[in-house]
Amino acid sequence: MIEFLLLLIFAVFFGLLLHGIHRKVIARIQKRPGPPFWQEILHTLKFSFKQTWIPRTASQVMYVAIVLIAIGIWTAALYVFCIGGSLLLIFAFYMLHKIVEHGTGLSSGSPYTKFGAIRSVMSAAAELPLLVTVSVVYLFTGTLSISGIAGWEAANVPLIGIALPAAVSLYLIILSKAHYGPFSVIEAKELVSGYWTEHFGGWRALLNIALSLKTFVLISVFIVVFIGVLPWWLFLIVMILVMVSVSFICATTPMLTPYNTVLIQTIWTGVVCLYGVIVWVVMIS
Amino acid sequence: MMESILVTIPFGDMIHYLSGYTGVLFGFAAVFVLLAVISLPEKPVEIVFGTDGYSLKETPVDLAKFQRFMAIACGIATIGAIVTGDIFNFTLFAAFIGVLNIGIVAAVKNKHVLSAAFSYGLVVMMGTVPLFAGAAIIAATTGTLSIWELAAAGGVPVIAKLLLLIGVLGEGMAPFYIGKAEITRASGAPYILMIHVSSLLLFLRVVEILLTV
Amino acid sequence: MKEVQEAKDCPAKKARGTFAPFQKLSCYLSTIENLPKLYAICVCLIIVFGLCSVPFISYEEDQLYPKSLDPSSSLDPYDRGGVPFTEPAVIIAQYPENAPAIGYVTAYLTPLSQFLADYTFHLGTTIVAHPGGILDEILYYTRGFDTIVEASILFCAFAIAAFLYRRSKE
Amino acid sequence: MIEFFAEMDIIYKIGLAVAFIAIIVAFSAIVRQKDEIHLLIIIDLIEITGLVVIALLATDLAEALILPGLVVGVAEIMAVSELWLVKEGLQNVRPVRRLDIEVLHTAPPIIGALLTAYGIFLTGFTGGLIAGLGLALFFLGKATTENFLSSETASGYAWVLWVLAFLIFIFFPSQWFLALMAAAVGIMIKVMAKIALVGTMRGDGS
Numbered sequence: 003m004i005e006f007l008l009l010l011i012f013a014v015f016f017g018l019l020l021h022g023i024h025r026k027v028i029a030r031i032q033k034r035p036g037p038p039f040w041q042e043i044l045h046t047l048k049f050s051f052k053q054t055w056i057p058r059t060a061s062q063v064m065y066v067a068i069v070l071i072a073i074g075i076w077t078a079a080l081y082v083f084c085i086g087g088s089l090l091l092i093f094a095f096y097m098l099h100k101i102v103e104h105g106t107g108l109s110s111g112s113p114y115t116k117f118g119a120i121r122s123v124m125s126a127a128a129e130l131p132l133l134v135t136v137s138v139v140y141l142f143t144g145t146l147s148i149s150g151i152a153g154w155e156a157a158n159v160p161l162i163g164i165a166l167p168a169a170v171s172l173y174l175i176i177l178s179k180a181h182y183g184p185f186s187v188i189e190a191k192e193l194v195s196g197y198w199t200e201h202f203g204g205w206r207a208l209l210n211i212a213l214s215l216k217t218f219v220l221i222s223v224f225i226v227v228f229i230g231v232l233p234w235w236l237f238l239i240v241m242i243l244v245m246v247s248v249s250f251i252c253a254t255t256p257m258l259t260p261y262n263t264v265l266i267q268t269i270w271t272g273v274v275c276l277y278g279v280i281v282w283v284v285m286i287s
Numbered sequence: 288m289m290e291s292i293l294v295t296i297p298f299g300d301m302i303h304y305l306s307g308y309t310g311v312l313f314g315f316a317a318v319f320v321l322l323a324v325i326s327l328p329e330k331p332v333e334i335v336f337g338t339d340g341y342s343l344k345e346t347p348v349d350l351a352k353f354q355r356f357m358a359i360a361c362g363i364a365t366i367g368a369i370v371t372g373d374i375f376n377f378t379l380f381a382a383f384i385g386v387l388n389i390g391i392v393a394a395v396k397n398k399h400v401l402s403a404a405f406s407y408g409l410v411v412m413m414g415t416v417p418l419f420a421g422a423a424i425i426a427a428t429t430g431t432l433s434i435w436e437l438a439a440a441g442g443v444p445v446i447a448k449l450l451l452l453i454g455v456l457g458e459g460m461a462p463f464y465i466g467k468a469e470i471t472r473a474s475g476a477p478y479i480l481m482i483h484v485s486s487l488l489l490f491l492r493v494v495e496i497l498l499t500v
Numbered sequence: 501m502k503e504v505q506e507a508k509d510c511p512a513k514k515a516r517g518t519f520a521p522f523q524k525l526s527c528y529l530s531t532i533e534n535l536p537k538l539y540a541i542c543v544c545l546i547i548v549f550g551l552c553s554v555p556f557i558s559y560e561e562d563q564l565y566p567k568s569l570d571p572s573s574s575l576d577p578y579d580r581g582g583v584p585f586t587e588p589a590v591i592i593a594q595y596p597e598n599a600p601a602i603g604y605v606t607a608y609l610t611p612l613s614q615f616l617a618d619y620t621f622h623l624g625t626t627i628v629a630h631p632g633g634i635l636d637e638i639l640y641y642t643r644g645f646d647t648i649v650e651a652s653i654l655f656c657a658f659a660i661a662a663f664l665y666r667r668s669k670e
Numbered sequence: 671m672i673e674f675f676a677e678m679d680i681i682y683k684i685g686l687a688v689a690f691i692a693i694i695v696a697f698s699a700i701v702r703q704k705d706e707i708h709l710l711i712i713i714d715l716i717e718i719t720g721l722v723v724i725a726l727l728a729t730d731l732a733e734a735l736i737l738p739g740l741v742v743g744v745a746e747i748m749a750v751s752e753l754w755l756v757k758e759g760l761q762n763v764r765p766v767r768r769l770d771i772e773v774l775h776t777a778p779p780i781i782g783a784l785l786t787a788y789g790i791f792l793t794g795f796t797g798g799l800i801a802g803l804g805l806a807l808f809f810l811g812k813a814t815t816e817n818f819l820s821s822e823t824a825s826g827y828a829w830v831l832w833v834l835a836f837l838i839f840i841f842f843p844s845q846w847f848l849a850l851m852a853a854a855v856g857i858m859i860k861v862m863a864k865i866a867l868v869g870t871m872r873g874d875g876s
Binding site for chain 3: 449450453
């Protein structure tokens with residue numbers, strides 16, 4: 003238990019660091035100096051000690067509860083990852099994060115957050131490729147527990163070589179959840195900060211913590227499921243590399259319109275479904 | 288691929304159960320039912336486009352009460368869909384969630400919301416056809432509707448699984464996003480949120496069923 | 501009418517260039533009125549696949565609650581044997597161990613329906629309307645939860661309709 | 671025993687193919703139809719095709735499953751059609767105030783009473799339907815609104831009675847007879863109240 007708590011604290015700080023690196027890389031590509039890469043940690047610490055309150059227009063219980071739920075689900079996801087639990091559960095936590103986005107946006111009563119929430123509803127198409135990814139991984143390895151998949155990879159080959167489209171799907175998921183990315187319509191600048199505009203001060207700090215946990219868990223799952231278990235130092239380096247590659251894409255692509263976001267994700271879903279069917283037919287015969 | 292079972296509640300031919308996976312979903316749904324019970328609705332601010340003007344909109348009390356009733360019922364139906372161990376029972380719960388989702392927004396006086404809710408209502412009605420057909424084909428080809436027996440015996444035809452999936456997508460309207468996005472414009476936050484909670488959890492549950500049987 | 505139609509359309513409908521088909525598809529997907537059609541097309545595609553797979557679907561002979569027909573009985577399509585209160589009918593349920601009183605409801609006939617069964621040949625056509633019988637056994641007892649959900653659906657749908665109706669009267 | 675022309679497996683395959691074709695035909699109608707009210711009616715009809723697939727099971731279970739399937743369809747058309755009326759703003763526009771036919775001024779009380787009595791005699795689902803039809807006919811002719819709330823309340827209590835009956839069945843199986851009677855009466859009152867509500871909603875004029 004104490005080990006998990008230490009890991010949790012580490013994950014929060016490392017996740018925040020990844021977010022900082024993300025901002026720095028984007029800034030450098032765009033020829034700006036950018037903030038120092040520990041900026042997000044400083045941000046979170048500063049927000050934690052700022053005065054905060056609940057907007058008068060908000061649905062008050064919901065406004066507070068949704069922040070705690072956000073931290074709750076990603077802590078639970080980290081725990082499931084830590085004990086090598088079911089990939090399906092990670093998938094479920096990822097889907098439930100959607101509810102956090104809706105809830106954060108809808109509970110405050112502000113039109114900006116509301117539009118963020120509405121856009122979050124639209125981007126629901128992003129989840130279907132993930133389901134295909136889970137199915138494809140199951141078809142290859144015959145198990146859904148993360149430790150089982152890692153064991154299979156240690157005995158055979160890394161899945162990224164033989165199931166590339168599935169890996170791309172999970173990568174797209176990470177990309178679509180990254181800040182400033184082509185799919186990040188839910189926190190686009192015309193909505194101020196999108197769905198979490200009205201969560202400030204302490205609430206913002208807590209949401210920052212939840213989102214850093216989310217980044218940490220998603221990238222870790224990506225590495226373990228598609229590359230395999232690595233020594234801890236190499237693992238951290240690969241995590242940073244994955245984050246930097248995401249940052250490159252975010253820096254060089256414009257943000258899509260909400261409907262085109264959905265369209266691209268839907269088309270990709272179609273492609274991955276086709277791929278899933280082919281894998282299934284090959285595996286059966 | 289049956290996970291270890293934590294709790295079983297037998298009701299005649301139907302054995303309701305919780306595994307680790309459905310237990311998580313159950314907890315999540317329970318939290319949102321509780322939130323729908325205790326939290327008051329938001330008071331959305333409407334901005335007047337192109338100006339600095341804004342207006343505060345209060346949800347009328349009778350509407351809020353009705354929405355709360357529907358949202359709580361929807362949460363309970365979601366819990367039902369999560370714990371049930373019978374395919375046909377699951378399809379009924381799915382249809383129930385579909386009806387309640389329309390109910391949550393049906394009383395909102397907004398033309399866009401209503402027309403989105405109507406289109407959604409049509410999809411919900413259509414969705415019952417593949418749902419029931421899927422369940423019936425499973426019963427005819429395997430001779431049972433119990434998820435336990437199906438997990439042990441297998442042999443569910445792919446078409447039945449596909450029908451179940453498309454049926455649930457219709458009831459929860461998962462990829463048919465536009466209707467749900469329009470519905471979200473309605474005011475009354477914790478209750479509107481239940482639409483998404485129920486459809487996402489329903490989807491997660493059907494994924495588990497399809498991988499199990 | 502035409503103006504209304506144009507108001508519903510999104511600007512991308514007039515898009516040109518390489519990505520115009522995508523823009524138009526995106527436009528179609530984002531119009532609420534197309535939602536039922538889109539869903540109907542999806543269902544049709546799946547059913548076409550189902551039609552192709554029909555030869556590979558086989559009927560399982562070993563069914564729960566099998567039907568047996570006996571034209572000579574006055575309870576015809578629903579005669580499952582048994583004597584009211586004393587001898588339960590033989591019912592093949594999924595989990596008989598969860599239903600200790602299984603078969604009694606099936607065997608039960610109200611005094612009136614007993615009278616009709618004794619003196620006419622066609623009680624079977626109305627047995628659904630009398631308490632007792634195989635359908636009550638399934639609907640109320642072994643699969644009673646189905647009926648609870650079904651009744652709740654009806655209850656809530658009426659609550660919706662009644663609320664909308666009552667509000668229109670105010 | 672009745673002899674079939676082929677084995678059950680063959681019959682099932684043929685039946686399933688026919689049902690699938692029916693579903694395709696039905697759903698392609700939705701793609702072609704543009705008017706909303708017609709769409710609603712077509713979709714209500716389409717739900718029958720789902721019941722056909724259930725019926726192909728050809729066991730007692732199939733009959734028991736059709737009933738919930740049917741009720742779900744009825745419930746949905748009820749809610750969605752009321753929603754359509756609100757959406758189109760048609761709720762208070764009633765060109766025909768009530769069924770203004772000579773017969774409906776005199777006959778409803780008698781026919782309604784007869785049907786209600788027969789329904790109570792039958793009990794159960796069908797009984798409730800018949801009794802409810804009686805009441806609906808009565809309200810259609812009477813043009814009354816005051817019974818609305820009481821019917822709604824009665825329906826709620828009947829629902830509770832039904833659930834209680836189910837719990838008796840599950841937890842005290844030896845009391846199955848009590849449970850059976852409670853369920854039969856409960857479901858009858860429930861269905862009766864629902865049908866009567868429809869009658870009230872459509873029959874009001876004043």
